Amino acid sequence: MAMNPPIFIGANSIARIGNRFFLIVEVEAKVPGVEVDPVFAVRLTRDQARRLLNAGVMRTTIQNTRPQPRPGLDVEFKGVLFANGRFFSVFDVENATDTSVLVRISRQRAMRLIRNGARIIRVVRRPF
Numbered sequence: 001m002a003m004n005p006p007i008f009i010g011a012n013s014i015a016r017i018g019n020r021f022f023l024i025v026e027v028e029a030k031v032p033g034v035e036v037d038p039v040f041a042v043r044l045t046r047d048q049a050r051r052l053l054n055a056g057v058m059r060t061t062i063q064n065t066r067p068q069p070r071p072g073l074d075v076e077f078k079g080v081l082f083a084n085g086r087f088f089s090v091f092d093v094e095n096a097t098d099t100s101v102l103v104r105i106s107r108q109r110a111m112r113l114i115r116n117g118a119r120i121i122r123v124v125r126r127p128f
Contacts, residue, residue: 006031011039011098014049015060018084021049022123024060024100026078026092039078039090039100041123048127061101067093079119080110089113090121 010026021044029036044052053059066089069075078090081102087110088102105113114120 004030010037011092011094011100013058013060013100014044014053015041015062015083015100015102016049017062017086020084021046022060022083023049023052023057024090024102026098026100037092038119039092039121041081041083041121043123043125043127045127058099061093061099062088062104063101064104066103067091067101077118079121080105080113081121081123082110083123 007027007029010028012023012025015022015024023042023044024039025042026037026039067073067075072095074092074094076092076094078092078100081088081090087105087107089105089109091101091103093099093101
Protein backbone atom coordinates (compact mmCIF):
# COMPACT_ATOMS: atom_id res chain seq x y z
CA MET A 1 0.00 0.00 0.00
CA ALA A 2 1.62 3.28 -1.14
CA MET A 3 1.07 6.25 1.12
CA ASN A 4 1.55 9.90 0.28
CA PRO A 5 4.08 11.66 2.51
CA PRO A 6 2.28 13.68 5.22
CA ILE A 7 4.44 16.79 4.63
CA PHE A 8 5.58 18.07 1.26
CA ILE A 9 6.37 21.24 -0.68
CA GLY A 10 3.46 22.60 -2.70
CA ALA A 11 3.70 25.73 -4.84
CA ASN A 12 7.22 27.12 -5.07
CA SER A 13 8.66 29.83 -7.27
CA ILE A 14 11.04 32.77 -7.41
CA ALA A 15 9.68 36.32 -7.25
CA ARG A 16 11.69 39.37 -8.22
CA ILE A 17 10.27 42.31 -6.30
CA GLY A 18 12.13 45.47 -7.17
CA ASN A 19 15.80 44.59 -6.96
CA ARG A 20 15.33 41.71 -4.49
CA PHE A 21 14.56 38.03 -4.95
CA PHE A 22 12.30 35.82 -2.84
CA LEU A 23 11.59 32.10 -2.83
CA ILE A 24 7.82 31.77 -2.34
CA VAL A 25 7.06 28.37 -0.78
CA GLU A 26 3.93 26.53 0.32
CA VAL A 27 4.48 23.75 2.87
CA GLU A 28 1.62 21.26 2.92
CA ALA A 29 0.88 18.90 5.80
CA LYS A 30 -2.04 16.56 5.16
CA VAL A 31 -3.32 13.56 7.10
CA PRO A 32 -6.92 12.58 7.89
CA GLY A 33 -8.42 15.43 9.91
CA VAL A 34 -5.45 17.79 9.38
CA GLU A 35 -4.71 20.10 6.49
CA VAL A 36 -2.11 22.79 7.12
CA ASP A 37 -0.64 24.66 4.16
CA PRO A 38 1.12 27.91 5.05
CA VAL A 39 3.00 30.02 2.53
CA PHE A 40 6.16 31.90 3.39
CA ALA A 41 8.89 33.79 1.58
CA VAL A 42 12.66 33.44 1.87
CA ARG A 43 14.93 36.26 0.75
CA LEU A 44 17.53 35.08 -1.78
CA THR A 45 20.69 36.58 -3.15
CA ARG A 46 20.76 37.33 -6.87
CA ASP A 47 23.13 34.38 -7.38
CA GLN A 48 20.89 31.97 -5.44
CA ALA A 49 17.87 33.07 -7.47
CA ARG A 50 19.75 32.69 -10.76
CA ARG A 51 20.95 29.19 -9.85
CA LEU A 52 17.48 28.06 -8.74
CA LEU A 53 15.89 29.47 -11.90
CA ASN A 54 18.54 27.74 -14.02
CA ALA A 55 17.75 24.49 -12.18
CA GLY A 56 14.10 24.75 -13.23
CA VAL A 57 12.33 26.62 -10.41
CA MET A 58 9.53 28.68 -11.97
CA ARG A 59 9.16 32.43 -11.74
CA THR A 60 6.32 33.69 -9.58
CA THR A 61 3.48 35.29 -11.51
CA ILE A 62 2.97 38.91 -10.40
CA GLN A 63 -0.11 40.66 -11.75
CA ASN A 64 -2.59 43.45 -11.07
CA THR A 65 -5.82 41.42 -10.89
CA ARG A 66 -6.94 38.51 -8.79
CA PRO A 67 -6.84 35.10 -10.52
CA GLN A 68 -10.33 33.77 -11.19
CA PRO A 69 -11.34 30.18 -10.49
CA ARG A 70 -12.91 28.20 -13.30
CA PRO A 71 -13.53 24.51 -13.98
CA GLY A 72 -10.25 22.71 -13.42
CA LEU A 73 -8.59 25.76 -11.84
CA ASP A 74 -8.77 26.23 -8.07
CA VAL A 75 -7.77 29.58 -6.56
CA GLU A 76 -7.17 29.97 -2.82
CA PHE A 77 -6.29 33.24 -1.07
CA LYS A 78 -3.34 32.58 1.26
CA GLY A 79 -2.62 35.98 2.80
CA VAL A 80 -0.82 39.30 2.49
CA LEU A 81 2.87 39.68 1.68
CA PHE A 82 4.93 42.80 2.39
CA ALA A 83 8.25 42.63 0.56
CA ASN A 84 10.74 45.28 -0.53
CA GLY A 85 8.30 48.10 0.24
CA ARG A 86 5.44 46.59 -1.76
CA PHE A 87 2.20 44.84 -0.80
CA PHE A 88 0.67 41.77 -2.43
CA SER A 89 -2.27 39.41 -2.01
CA VAL A 90 -0.93 35.86 -2.34
CA PHE A 91 -2.95 33.16 -4.08
CA ASP A 92 -2.35 29.45 -4.52
CA VAL A 93 -3.52 28.48 -8.01
CA GLU A 94 -3.90 24.79 -8.79
CA ASN A 95 -4.69 22.95 -12.00
CA ALA A 96 -2.18 20.50 -13.48
CA THR A 97 0.46 22.51 -11.60
CA ASP A 98 0.53 24.22 -8.22
CA THR A 99 1.69 27.85 -8.49
CA SER A 100 1.73 31.05 -6.47
CA VAL A 101 0.34 34.27 -7.88
CA LEU A 102 1.10 37.63 -6.29
CA VAL A 103 -1.40 40.42 -6.92
CA ARG A 104 -0.23 44.00 -6.37
CA ILE A 105 -2.35 45.83 -3.80
CA SER A 106 -2.18 49.13 -1.94
CA ARG A 107 -1.04 49.45 1.66
CA GLN A 108 -4.62 50.41 2.59
CA ARG A 109 -6.02 47.27 0.93
CA ALA A 110 -3.38 45.13 2.69
CA MET A 111 -4.25 46.60 6.09
CA ARG A 112 -7.97 46.10 5.46
CA LEU A 113 -7.39 42.44 4.54
CA ILE A 114 -5.29 41.89 7.68
CA ARG A 115 -7.90 43.59 9.89
CA ASN A 116 -10.47 41.22 8.39
CA GLY A 117 -8.43 38.17 9.35
CA ALA A 118 -6.04 37.59 6.45
CA ARG A 119 -2.76 35.92 7.34
CA ILE A 120 0.49 37.82 7.06
CA ILE A 121 2.90 35.87 4.86
CA ARG A 122 6.11 35.73 6.87
CA VAL A 123 9.40 36.60 5.22
CA VAL A 124 12.78 35.18 6.21
CA ARG A 125 14.61 38.40 5.42
CA ARG A 126 18.23 37.40 5.87
CA PRO A 127 19.46 35.28 2.95
CA PHE A 128 20.98 31.94 3.87
